[in-house]
Structures are given as C-alpha cells and as structure tokens.
Amino acid sequence: MSRLKRAKTWEISDSEGEDDVKHTGARDEDVEQERAPRTYTRTEDPATRSPRTERRVEERRSAREKERWERERVKEERRHAQQRRKEEAERVKSLKPENFLKSLTVRIHPVLLQDPGCDVLLVSLEGLEWSSRLEEHALTHSISWTRQPQDDDGTVVEEDQVLMVVSQEEFVVMVTSIKQALIGESDVVASLFQPLSKYLKRNRGTVISLLVTGDHRHQCGLLSGGGGHDACLRSQLALPDVDIEEVLVYLQLCKNVSVHFVLSWEDVTDHVCAITKALSKRPFKALCEASVLGFCVDGSWAGGARVERCGRGLAQVWLRQIQQLNRVSVSMAAAVTTAFPSPHLLLQAYENAESEEQRRTLLADLTVMGGAKERRLGPELSNRLYRLMTSQNSQLVLD
Structure with missing residues (x-):
C-alpha cells in the first residue's frame, strides 16, 4: 500500500494573524461602502432661488413669526387676566366689613373734650382698636368719619355721616334761636344753629344727627313709665312741647337733621359704634347689590341644588x-x-x-x-x- 504523506504544519505567528485580520476587516469595510447607496445633500444657493421659491420661504417664515406672536399674545393675555382676577379678589377682600373697618377713622372735635363724659367714647374706641383722632373740622361739637381710599394716594375721603353732640343747655339756646329765625326777628340769639346752617349750605349731601345729652338716669328712671327717657329729657328742657315739636319738624324737613335725646355719653358711644359699623358694611353691600345675581342671599338658597352629570339633583x-x-x-x-x-x-x-x-x-x-x-x-x-x-x-x- 502506498503510504499517505502527511502535510507539513506551518506555524503562524501572532503578528501575522493580526495583520491578516486587519486586512480582512479593511476589505470588508470597503465592500460594504461600495454596496451601500450613496446619498447626496443638495444645498441651494439663496442667490439662485426662483421668485416662487423665495416667496414660499418668506410665507413659511412669516407664518412661524405669526404663530410665535400669537402664542406670546395668548400668554400675555392669560397673565393679565390672572393679574386682574388677583387684584379683584384683593379688592373684594378689602371691602369686607372686618377689613374695610381698618380704613375708617373717627374724627372727634376737641371742643367735645370739655365734657368729662367724652372719656367714655375715647376709651371705647381704644378698646375696639378703631382708628380715631382729635381734629378740628368745619362743624363744631361734631364727630365725623373719614376713610383711606384703596389706591392709598394720600387723599382722604369724608363720609356723609356726621354726629353733632350738644348739651341740653346748648339745645335750649338753639331752640330759641330757631324760633326767632322762623318768626323773622332781626336780632337772633347766637347759638350752634348758625354754624350748623353754614355747614349744611356747604355740604348739602351730608346727613347730620343731633344728639342732645343729659345725665339724668335716676329722674328718667322714675318718669319712664309715661313715655320713656325721650319724654323725660324733653321735660328737663323747661320749654313748651309745642316749641320743641315745631323745632324738631323744622330741622327734619328743612335741614334734614334728625334729633335724638340720649341719657349720657354711653348712648353717644353706642351711636358712634353703630354708625361706624354701618359705614364699614356699606361698600360690600353695594358690591353685592351691583352683582349679576344680586337677588341671591346668604342661606340654604344661595348655593342652589347640586346637579351631577348623571342627572341626580x-x-x-x-x-x-x-x-x-x-x-x-x-x-x-x-x-x-x-x-x-x-x-x-x-x-x-x-x-x-x-x-x-x-x-x-x-x-x-x-x-x-x-x-x-x-x-x-x-x-x-x-x-x-x-x-x-x-x-x-x-x-x-x-x-
């Protein structure tokens, strides 16, 4: 039998193997690049654009600018609307009585301090932490109110409510002076009626309440069975009832001045507190009455009936x-x-x-x-x- 010849074994060094692998990889990449489709990017020269192409580019550019401007406009409107809602909420909050009360100031004429009972009013206002100050103003013996506007520009607005506090003796002189003026006498007794008339001519829209004070609680308590402290205080004036009634009617109809007979400065303080609270409620009440649903009142009817999507309610x-x-x-x-x-x-x-x-x-x-x-x-x-x-x-x- 013929003997098979054994093939010679070649030794391949590490360096030769790496070179072959490198060359093989490089050839494979060349083949892949030859097989892959080539893509070309066409760069158009703006100088060679046709008028039609230029018009399209300009239209797209203007459309993008218009969209961007519209987005900015909507965003600005939302921001302004949010700011307006915030300001409106702050305004409504400031008009609530408990907040609006802080902007009111009770002005007391210094001449009222001559009456020792005025301390009751000052102590009460200080205890309530309401703003008050002593200030001379147009009408003597008066208590008035001012408020600070919301814009806080330094101006002060005077309210249309004024209290004029006089003693029984001063009121008796006023009655005599008014009676002489009604009769037509030339020599009229000087009284507080003259400054009151001048003030009313300058301030026609002002509502004045005249408080006649008299500290006669014990006597009035004994006589209250026949008509109350009002009749008791009138009896202390030593004037005919006809004259008093005539003067009261004249002040009410011709001067729009209401007269109240009070026992002491505690009652004057009650009048001041009542008017102050009424003034603090006025702006919010006017806002509610001016709303679209002004007929809705607080209570069970205010919220209405809840209706769900399924129809329940x-x-x-x-x-x-x-x-x-x-x-x-x-x-x-x-x-x-x-x-x-x-x-x-x-x-x-x-x-x-x-x-x-x-x-x-x-x-x-x-x-x-x-x-x-x-x-x-x-x-x-x-x-x-x-x-x-x-x-x-x-x-x-x-x-």
Missing part, C-alpha cells in the same frame, strides 16, 4: 322652582313633583288636556300630605302653575 331643582311661587310650601311643591316628576311630563299633560278649563284645574285635586290633615292643592295654585309653565309673556304677574 334635577328633581330637587324642579321642586325648588315650584317653591319660588308665593305661598307655596314644601309639601305643596312635593305634591306636584310627585305627580309629575319633571316639567316635560307636566307640559305633556297640559297638551293632552281637552279644554282650557281642564288645563287650569289639572293640579287642583292633587293631595297635599303633611299637617294635621290631608288637603287638596286647590284651583288657585293650579292656575298659577299653568300660567307659569305655558305663558309666553315675560311681564306676566302670576300673583
């Missing part, structure tokens, strides 16, 4: 709609809503009625539950509900 709305009519109780409205659970069903019943009389008395025989005994709804309410549901006249008076 509509029956309560229908019930309250009927309750808005005068002299309609909850039980009477419930009788209607039980028989006709929705306004649509009631309108269908009206359409199916054969005559006008049947429509008017459709609800008259409904039974109203509650109270001592059951009763009928009645033709009067049935007729009102019929007119409410079917009338086309918005000015129609139902009751």
Whole structure:
C-alpha cells in the first residue's frame, strides 16, 4: 500500500494573524461602502432661488413669526387676566366689613373734650382698636368719619355721616334761636344753629344727627313709665312741647337733621359704634347689590341644588322652582313633583288636556300630605302653575 504523506504544519505567528485580520476587516469595510447607496445633500444657493421659491420661504417664515406672536399674545393675555382676577379678589377682600373697618377713622372735635363724659367714647374706641383722632373740622361739637381710599394716594375721603353732640343747655339756646329765625326777628340769639346752617349750605349731601345729652338716669328712671327717657329729657328742657315739636319738624324737613335725646355719653358711644359699623358694611353691600345675581342671599338658597352629570339633583331643582311661587310650601311643591316628576311630563299633560278649563284645574285635586290633615292643592295654585309653565309673556304677574 502506498503510504499517505502527511502535510507539513506551518506555524503562524501572532503578528501575522493580526495583520491578516486587519486586512480582512479593511476589505470588508470597503465592500460594504461600495454596496451601500450613496446619498447626496443638495444645498441651494439663496442667490439662485426662483421668485416662487423665495416667496414660499418668506410665507413659511412669516407664518412661524405669526404663530410665535400669537402664542406670546395668548400668554400675555392669560397673565393679565390672572393679574386682574388677583387684584379683584384683593379688592373684594378689602371691602369686607372686618377689613374695610381698618380704613375708617373717627374724627372727634376737641371742643367735645370739655365734657368729662367724652372719656367714655375715647376709651371705647381704644378698646375696639378703631382708628380715631382729635381734629378740628368745619362743624363744631361734631364727630365725623373719614376713610383711606384703596389706591392709598394720600387723599382722604369724608363720609356723609356726621354726629353733632350738644348739651341740653346748648339745645335750649338753639331752640330759641330757631324760633326767632322762623318768626323773622332781626336780632337772633347766637347759638350752634348758625354754624350748623353754614355747614349744611356747604355740604348739602351730608346727613347730620343731633344728639342732645343729659345725665339724668335716676329722674328718667322714675318718669319712664309715661313715655320713656325721650319724654323725660324733653321735660328737663323747661320749654313748651309745642316749641320743641315745631323745632324738631323744622330741622327734619328743612335741614334734614334728625334729633335724638340720649341719657349720657354711653348712648353717644353706642351711636358712634353703630354708625361706624354701618359705614364699614356699606361698600360690600353695594358690591353685592351691583352683582349679576344680586337677588341671591346668604342661606340654604344661595348655593342652589347640586346637579351631577348623571342627572341626580334635577328633581330637587324642579321642586325648588315650584317653591319660588308665593305661598307655596314644601309639601305643596312635593305634591306636584310627585305627580309629575319633571316639567316635560307636566307640559305633556297640559297638551293632552281637552279644554282650557281642564288645563287650569289639572293640579287642583292633587293631595297635599303633611299637617294635621290631608288637603287638596286647590284651583288657585293650579292656575298659577299653568300660567307659569305655558305663558309666553315675560311681564306676566302670576300673583
């Protein structure tokens, strides 16, 4: 047998193997680059653009600018709206009585300090932490109010309420002076009526209340059975009742000045506190009356009936709609809503009625539950509900 020859074994060094691998990898990459499709990027020279292409580019650029400007405008409007809502909320908050009270200042004429009872007023205002100061102003013996505007520009606004506090002796002199002026005498006794008249001529819109003080609690307590402390204080004036009544009517009708007889400075303090609280409530009350839903008042009716997406709560709305009519109780409205659970069903019943009389008395025989005994709804309410549901006249008076 012929003997097989054994092939020679070649030794490959590490360096030769790495070179072959490198060369093989490089050839593979060259092949891949030759096989891969080549892409070309075309760069258009702005100088070679056609007018049509240039117009398209300009339109796209202007559209992008317009969109960016619109986004900025919407963002700015939202920011302004948010700022306006914040300012409005702050304004409404400042108009609430407890906050608006801080802007009011009670001004007391220094001449009132001559009466030792004025300390009661000063101590009370200090205890309530209300702003007050002694200041001479146009009308003597008076107490007035000023407020600081919201813009806080340094100006002070005077309120239209003024209290003039006089003693019984000063009021007696005023009565004499007014009587002489009404008679037409040339030589009129000097009194506080002269500065009061001058003040009213300069400030026609001011409401003045004249408080006549007199510390006679013990005597008035004994005489109060015949007409109260007002009659008691009048009796201390030593003037005919006819003269006093004539002067009171003259001051009320011709000067728009109301006169109140008070026992002491405690009553004067009560008047000051009452007017101060009324002035603090005035702006917020005016804001509520000027709102779109000014008829809504605080209480269970303010929030209305909650209606969910599934329709739950509509029956309560229908019930309250009927309750808005005068002299309609909850039980009477419930009788209607039980028989006709929705306004649509009631309108269908009206359409199916054969005559006008049947429509008017459709609800008259409904039974109203509650109270001592059951009763009928009645033709009067049935007729009102019929007119409410079917009338086309918005000015129609139902009751």
